[in-house]
Every structure is written in structure tokens, then in C-alpha cells.
Amino acid sequence: MEKINIEEKILSKNIKKADALRELFKEKGVFVLNLVSSPGSGKTSILESTLTGLKDKYNIGVIEGDLQTDNDAKRIRKLGIKAHQINTGGACHLEASGIEKSLEQFDLDNMDLLIIENVGNLVCPSSFDLGEDCKVVVISTTEGDDKPAKYPSMIRVSSALIINKTDLLEHVDFNTEECIKYAKGIQPDLKIFQTSCKTGEGIKHWSSWLAEAIESKRKS
Amino acid sequence: MEKINIEEKILSKNIKKADALRELFKEKGVFVLNLVSSPGSGKTSILESTLTGLKDKYNIGVIEGDLQTDNDAKRIRKLGIKAHQINTGGACHLEASGIEKSLEQFDLDNMDLLIIENVGNLVCPSSFDLGEDCKVVVISTTEGDDKPAKYPSMIRVSSALIINKTDLLEHVDFNTEECIKYAKGIQPDLKIFQTSCKTGEGIKHWSSWLAEAIESKRKS
Numbered sequence: 538m539e540k541i542n543i544e545e546k547i548l549s550k551n552i553k554k555a556d557a558l559r560e561l562f563k564e565k566g567v568f569v570l571n572l573v574s575s576p577g578s579g580k581t582s583i584l585e586s587t588l589t590g591l592k593d594k595y596n597i598g599v600i601e602g603d604l605q606t607d608n609d610a611k612r613i614r615k616l617g618i619k620a621h622q623i624n625t626g627g628a629c630h631l632e633a634s635g636i637e638k639s640l641e642q643f644d645l646d647n648m649d650l651l652i653i654e655n656v657g658n659l660v661c662p663s664s665f666d667l668g669e670d671c672k673v674v675v676i677s678t679t680e681g682d683d684k685p686a687k688y689p690s691m692i693r694v695s696s697a698l699i700i701n702k703t704d705l706l707e708h709v710d711f712n713t714e715e716c717i718k719y720a721k722g723i724q725p726d727l728k729i730f731q732t733s734c735k736t737g738e739g740i741k742h743w744s745s746w747l748a749e750a751i752e753s754k755r756k757s
Numbered sequence: 758m759e760k761i762n763i764e765e766k767i768l769s770k771n772i773k774k775a776d777a778l779r780e781l782f783k784e785k786g787v788f789v790l791n792l793v794s795s796p797g798s799g800k801t802s803i804l805e806s807t808l809t810g811l812k813d814k815y816n817i818g819v820i821e822g823d824l825q826t827d828n829d830a831k832r833i834r835k836l837g838i839k840a841h842q843i844n845t846g847g848a849c850h851l852e853a854s855g856i857e858k859s860l861e862q863f864d865l866d867n868m869d870l871l872i873i874e875n876v877g878n879l880v881c882p883s884s885f886d887l888g889e890d891c892k893v894v895v896i897s898t899t900e901g902d903d904k905p906a907k908y909p910s911m912i913r914v915s916s917a918l919i920i921n922k923t924d925l926l927e928h929v930d931f932n933t934e935e936c937i938k939y940a941k942g943i944q945p946d947l948k949i950f951q952t953s954c955k956t957g958e959g960i961k962h963w964s965s966w967l968a969e970a971i972e973s974k975r976k977s
Contacts, residue, residue, distance in 0.1 A: 543763045575797060575877065576907065577901045577904060604880065605908075608906070628880075629878070657879065657908075659878070661880070661881065677797075677899065687796065688825075
């Protein structure tokens with residue numbers, strides 16, 4: 538019981554901070570996306586493909602979360618986009634307090650889109666609200682079509698699922714329909730995208746959805 | 758500080774239980790492997806390939822850890838091997854107390870090898886000792902060669918690294934030498950295996966290593 542109480546305390550402290558961040562993002566008209574997945578599902582590659590198409594139209598910032606290395610922030614900076622790397626050390630997820638601190642690096646008054654690429658982990662980041670407008674979860678075709686069933690908590694809190702690495706479909710045992718069925722069984726409103734960063738499949742469709750969300754936040 | 762103290766308390770309670778399990782496994786001469794990886798790296802497929810070759814020679818039991826579903830236990834049972842599924846609900850790793858409870862399902866007096874397939878998570882299971890003889894970490898070629906650098910804590914506690922899905926090497930950007938270099942930089946004694954459950958590459962080599970470990974535990 539002690540463990541559960543402490544966990545609740547940590548989560549409730551995080552929610553308060555996340556709510557304050559959400560207010561701030563609303564005031565500034567910044568759309569905030571929390572991108573989550575297993576390690577190696579292709580989150581950074583998706584960002585590279587997506588942001589290349591959006592960076593001339595919108596002011597974008599990226600926060601990268603990893604236990605170690607600033608590999609991902611470096612990749613984003615190569616696109617000419619501001620990226621801040623959080624190294625969690627041993628921690629398995631990002632928390633709202635870390636995001637709050639990172640915001641010192643950005644000019645929110647001149648920002649349309651903030652993307653938070655979470656630590657690669659299909660479990661823990663589902664419990665930590667970062668003040669985002671939505672979570673988007675990436676599952677790659679090499680991970681198996683039963684992943685939504687095995688990791689339902691992440692599907693439950695996500696607004697969209699990107700099934701990535703469709704270029705590898707012919708080489709792996711992955712039934713896309715089954716994957717979508719599992720996911721929609723948990724979250725019927727889940728928006729589904731199918732992408733490949735190698736062939737470019739689906740990137741425009743996904744980018745349009747993101748652009749609409751940015752526009753909608755700007756107007757509100 | 759409170760959070761850290763409570764974490765330490767949980768970990769120290771877990772270590773005590775894990776030490777007791779280790780004593781029990783030693784007394785019974787059971788070699789215990791804790792298999793860890795990201796979701797979808799192919800842990801269950803590796804077990805299917807490996808145990809098919811070992812099941813006639815050794816008495817084997819498998820504990821499967823997942824948030825939800827008993828898909829993996831069902832796959833193992835199809836081989837005629839006893840498997841017990843632990844569903845953690847929301848929890849991101851297995852703990853020694855859960856293993857202790859699962860052992861009621863097995864006859865340790867007539868067992869040579871117990872494999873614990875942990876929850877798919879490249880972070881949290883690194884902190885939880887389950888009384889095992891060793892942790893073996895699986896990274897698949899689709900996850901990117903920098904994973905050891907990004908998730909060093911798991912490499913640090915592992916005795917062996919299995920680089921899986923080598924059949925996909927020609928379709929992905931994965932530099933095997935780089936991956937091994939990163940991993941050995943963290944844990945110089947790490948034993949490396951390269952496997953494909955599709956072509957069978959490396960399965961014999963890995964199985965021989967496991968068989969030697971079982972024999973060595975029996976004799977000790």
C-alpha cells in the first residue's frame with residue numbers, strides 16, 4: 538500500500554505541474570505533441586520526415602528525452618530546428634517538471650509546435666502527463682501486431698497510432714488489420730496512420746493531420 | 758528525496774527476496790535466465806527456437822511477464838513446455854515477489870532451466886534482480902545500432918547481448934560492429950550472439966552457451 542500511495546503522490550504532483558503547463562501552452566497558442574513508443578520504433582526518423590515539410594510554415598521546437606546521449610537532438614538540429622536534449626540518467630520517462638525546466642530554452646511567444654519525444658518505453662510514459670495536447674504512439678511493423686493488446690495503457694491515453702516501417706511489411710509477420718483491431722478495441726477513437734520514412738508512405742497524411750491540429754490551436 | 762528513499766526501499770526489499778530465490782535455485786541446481794528487451798525484439802521467438810533444441814535434454818520451465826494477454830505463455834506451451842503467465846496489469850517490470858509466487862506452479866526438484874521472459878522494456882527491468890544467474894538482453898536489428906549507448910543501464914547488468922533479426926540486416930540501417938562497440942564500451946565482458954529466428958542463424962551457438970551454463974550449474 539505504501540508503494541501505491543507514494544506513486545499516487547508522485548503522479549498527482551506531476552498532474553498539477555502538467556495542468557499549469559497546459560494553461561501556459563494554451564495562452565501561447567502552442568500545440569504540444571508527446572510522441573511515445575518502444576525504443577527504436579522510429580520516432581526520430583518520423584520527426585525528421587515530418588518536420589522537413591512543416592518547418593518553413595511553422596515555428597517548431599523539439600524536446601528529446603533519452604537516458605543517455607544527445608544523438609536525437611543532434612539529428613533534429615541538422616534540420617535547422619531548435620532541439621533540447623533531456624538526459625534522464627536512469628529514469629524511464631519524462632516528467633512535467635523536466636519539461637518546465639526545458640522551456641527556458643525556447644521562445645514560446647514565437648512557437649507554433651512543440652514536440653516532446655519521450656524516452657523509448659511503451660509502459661511508463663503513459664502515466665505521466667506533460668501538459669501536451671495529445672499523445673501519439675508509434676508501433677513499428679517489426680514489433681508484432683499484438684503490441685496494442687499487450688501494452689493497452691499506452692493505447693488508452695493516445696489520440697493517434699502511427700504504424701511505422703511499412704516498407705518492411707513484406708519481410709515480417711505483421712497483420713496490419715489485426716494490429717488496428719486490437720488498438721481500436723481499446724481506444725475506438727484512435728486515429729490511425731501508416732508510415733514509412735524510407736519510401737515516404739503516409740508522411741503527408743500524418744503531416745496534414747498535425748498541421749490541422751496546429752492551426753486549430755492557433756485559432757482557439 | 759522522498760521519492761529516491763522509497764525507490765531504495767522497494768529495491769532493497771526486492772534484493773532480499775531475490776537473494777533468497779538465488780539460494781533456492783542454487784540448492785535445486787536450476788539455472789535461471791532473465792531475458793530482457795524492448796517490446797517486439799523477438800524474445801519469445803528466440804525461446805521457441807532455442808527450447809525446441811533443448812527440451813529433450815533438459816527439464817525446462819518458463820515464466821512469461823506481460824502487462825496483459827497470455828499470448829506468449831500459449832506459444833511456449835505449444836512446445837510441450839510448462840509456462841506460467843504473470844500479467845502485471847500496469848507494472849513495467851517483474852519483481853522477485855512475483856517470481857516467488859509463480860514458483861508454486863513448478864517442480865524445482867525436477868527442473869534444470871528456468872527462463873523468465875520479462876516485460877518488454879529496456880529500462881525498468883534492469884533495476885530488479887529476480888534471483889537469476891544472469892540477464893541476457895536482446896536488441897533487434899530494426900531498433901538501431903545506438904541502443905546500447907542510449908540504454909546503458911540494461912547493458913551494464915547483462916551477461917550477454919543477442920542481436921536478433923539478422924535476416925533483416927539488408928533492409929535496415931544497422932551497423933552491427935557499431936552496436937557491439939557501444940555495448941562492449943559499457944560492459945567489456947559481454948558475450949555477443951547474432952541470431953535470426955527466420956533463418957536459424959546463430960541459434961545453435963547461443964543454445965550451446967545456454968546448455969553449458971545449465972551443465973555448469975548442475976555440477977556446482
